[in-house]
Amino acid sequence: MNAALNPPAPALDQVDWAGKNYLVVDDFIGVRQLLRESLRSLGARNIDQASSGGEAMALLTRLRYDVVLCDYNLGEGKNGQQVLEEARMRNLLLPSSVFLMVSAEKSVESVMGAAEHQPDAYLVKPITEGVLLTRLNRVWRRKQVFRLIDQAYAEKDYLRAARLCDEQIAAQRVHEIDLLRMKARLMEKSGQPGKARDVYEKLLAQREYQWARAGLAKIRMADGEFEQARQMLQTVIAENRYYIDAYDQLALAYQGMGLHEEAAAILDRAAKLSPNSVPRQRNLGQACLRLGNIALAEKAFRKCIAIGEYSIRKTPDAYLGLARVCGLKNDPKEALQLLLAAQREFGADHEDMPLRAKITEGLVYHESGDYRRARKAGDELEELLRSNAERPDTATCLEMATLLFAVGVKDAPVELLCYIVRNNHDNTLLQDEVQKIFDKARMGEEGQVLVRAARKEAVDLMNQGVLLWKTGKLPDAVAWMRDARKTLPNNVRILFNAVQIMISHMQQRGHDPDLDAEAHGILERIDRLQPGQQRFAQLMEQLGALLPQAAAPQADPPAAEEDGAAAA
Known part of the structure; x- marks a missing residue:
């Protein structure tokens, strides 16, 4: 191992707390002062303070902090969970940075919500100087072990990160399990699921690690073995009902098996345990809308909008989904208000927002029985398709085709569905969804011919x-x-x-x-x-x-296909 590239972790008493940059985030000035004094007793000098989530994000954007102490409840605006979530997504934290979530909140809902975004530690108030120092030392030492690995991961150089895991395992046996867990994830991302499976199975032979069992289940799903994955994930949940990621993966397994009611039910269970996840509430709403469970879809979408107000994961999907629900409830007035709100909120950042809003508007009119206005929306969409050669994403194309068929248009939705198949010629699940739209439009046999021809093209x-x-x-x-x-x-x-x-x-x-x-x-x-x-x-x-002075391995040839075969 190259010692210059991989310095040994410093001893606990060698950590230079005085020279690091700190950010303390709490909406109460008294608590901020107490935490600041605790840090000063460690020798800290460079301590910034923020009284809100928005202020914290502004500071994180300007400076890379070594240590962040952030309260969970921050009053109006972003909470601590949303600060951590956005900082991770925007890469505002260094690989070696320590993020400590601080809260007097002990409820399962709050702890689970924070834990899903993986703070380095969760500290419950009141915090003594001794507890703070012990946690900082423990977390800092671990972060140094993973610093270069995290950097390679952030750069999406997964194979280099995996090699660094092996080097650190040889030097840091005390962190071997965590390093093997990271290596398995990297093997999956680098296209070597067989090696990831070997790591998980080696670990499971020593001890029943639930995350290793869940990791194996993900690999099974990637191989299309949905039933085996289902059994493994159900075992994980039975042993730990708070392993939230297992619920999300189990929902995907059910969807892969075509069991959409079971998928919605497991998402509902997960949302009750950890209700403050914007993506989970959105997925639950969409699953229930697809099934016609209007009451639960409405509840999920409204929750998604409420918790997403200050989240970086805020999305127009919840607004559009709730508008669809209002259409099904024969309340087009609220539906149109939601569509206006979505365009106001997201129009500047989403180029396809006007198109998606127009599709949803047409669906709302059709579902509420206003067929004249639904046809008018369909005509406008058909004209948009004629005047613009670019096509939106797959989900939007599917919705547009569904609406156009519903209002009596044929050629434009056929072209859209064939476009989807040509761009996803090896995705059999998606092709089944396309075929269902043809079947609903009473074009079953013709649709089969069109799907085969598009795939072959x-x-x-x-x-x-x-x-x-x-x-x-x-x-x-x-x-x-x-x-x-x-x-x-x-x-x-x-x-x-x-x-x-x-x-x-x-x-x-x-x-x-x-x-x-x-x-x-x-x-x-x-x-x-x-x-x-x-x-x-x-x-x-x-x-x-291939860069100059680098030795290049030979590329594997891209594989040709037969119609319907898996791609290279």
Whole structure:
């Protein structure tokens, strides 16, 4: 191991608390002063204070703090959970930073909500200087072990992070279990689920770690083994009813099995245990809306809007979903107010907001029985499709097709559904959803033919590029895949194979800065479309190895497909 790159963790009595930057966040000045004095007794000099979540975010944006002490309840505005959530998502904390959640709140709801965003420790008031020092020392030492690993993870260099885990395991046996847990997650992200499975199984042979069992279940789901994953996750929940992530994963397993009522029920159980998660309430609302459980959908969407007011995870989905609920309840007036609120709140940050609002407006009118206005919204959408070659995301296309069929339009929704299939030609679950929309429109047999033809078109388009690669016509292969990307800009398999061919081109003909930048741009698009894809980390590392003075491993050839086969 390179000692210069991986310095040993400092002894507890060697931590220089005096030279670090601190942020104390609490809405009561007396508590801030007490915490400030406790830090000063450790020798701290550079201590900033914030009286609200908004003030804390402004300070975190300006300076990288070594230690953050943040109260959970901060009065009006963001709470401590939302401060931590946003700081993590915006990368405002250094890998070595310590975030301590402080609260007098002992309720399961508050503790669970904070714990889901993984503060380094949760301290219950009142806090003595001795407790504070003990926690700081313990957490700081652990953070130094993971500092370089976290940095590599933040840079999405998962394979380097995994190698750093191995190096630290050799030097830091006391943290071996945590390092193995991190390594398993990295193996999954870097496209090596088999190695992740080996780590989890090795750990489970020693002791029944619930997180290892849940990790194995995720790998089973990725392999399509939903029933096995279901059994494993139910075992985890039976042993620890507060393991919230297991509930979310179990809901995904049920959805993969087509058991949507069971998925909604498990999300409802999770939301009762930890109700302050914006994504979970949104997912629960959408699952219930799909099932026609209007009462529970309304409850979930209203909760989502309430807790999301100051959250970085605030989303228009809850507003649009609640508008749909109002339409089903024959209350178009509130529905239209919600749509106006959504456009006011999110219009500046979401380019497709007017389109999504118009789709929801049409659905609301149709579901409340105002077919004339529903048809008018459909005509406006059809005109938008004719005048704009770009298509929105998959979920929006599905909703638009559903509305257009409902108001009597045929050609435009057919084109949308075929577009979805071409861009997701290896996603059988999504193709089943497309087929259900055709069936509902009384186009079942015709839909089957259209789905097969669209899938074949995408496969043929990709295979032609692979053929050019295999026959050594690399410039032609790169150009072909560039055109394929223009035709199917959201087909992740085509995007991946385009990058693979670019890598092969540079391996044989030398590094090309323009091609390198183009390949990185494609990978960034993939990560936005479908984050966490297995090939992402492998191709990122291969691109990194192509930089001058780096030794480049040979790229695996992109695989051709037969109609309906899995992509490379």
